[in-house]
Amino acid sequence: MDEKFLLSPTFYLACIGAGAWIPQGIRLYQEYLAKPQLTLRAKKITVGHCLYGPTIKINTALLSEKNPTTIVNVKAIVKHENKQESIFEWSTISNGVEDSTTHSLGGVTVKRSSSEALMLHLPLNFTQVQSLEFLGEDILKKSEETIQPFFDKFARAQRNNSKFIEDFDINIKNMPEWSNLEDLVSDMFIWNVGKYELDLHITALGRKIKYSPLKYTFEITKSNEEDLKTNNMVSLDTVKENLKLTLNPSYLGQYKNFYWSTLALKED
Secondary structure, eight states: OOHHHHTSHHHHHHHHHHHHHHHHHHHHHHHHHSOOBOBOOOOEEEEEEETTEEEEEESOEEEBOSSOEEEEEEEEEEEETTOSSOSEEEEEOOSOOSSEEEOTTSOEEEOOSOOSOOOEEEOSSOEEEOOEEEEOOSOOOTTHHHHHHHHHHHHHHHHHTOGGGGGHHHHHTTSTTOSSHHHHHHHHOOOOSEEEEEEEEEEESSSOOBOOOEEEEEEEOHHHHHHHHHOSOOEEEOTTTOOEEEEEEOTTTTSTTOEEEEEEOEEO
């Protein structure tokens, strides 16, 4: 290289210009390696029970993150205050997002009416999930070989809008362990009076996310317990949370004792 060029202002300016890109390159590399940021906030929980066992639905959840990722699993663990072990756990896995729409902030709003599964592609910030629903399965251990064919047949009937649903109450009465559908529901009912802890664990595809498991608490009163077992729909007021406890029929609402109860969630 020409010695005159090495001593010229042009050479020094070129070096300065190249050096200016070094911090930018480092910043881009750090952003590439950075773990996605994720937050989730839930204010209410809906609890219920159906033929598949206990169910919960988180009515409002907000997920926002720094870098692109795909959430492939959301695990919910529920514990009663008087029990050390979890009374039941749900995990959700799916292969897509249902009913997604893009809003003005560039995020994606995902509406899910029911979900045994969940996979969320989060390319941008401000991604909002309106609800996460977990349906209990295989909760009943008693005579599982007898119950499961009915469950499978019912699920197919639901998908096909079959007339079988109308005859389900009659068919289930032939099961030796339960004289009717109400006995089946009563036997599987586990929502008792007391305080519950709900832990949510979220797993992302490929990379771990910067996320601490969120722990929520909710309480079922004696009135809630009775309402879940006997009433079709009822509204209650709570003083502490200033939220209404609303009972709504589940998708099996045509049968007595299949109900939801919307309770207040408190973030610890």
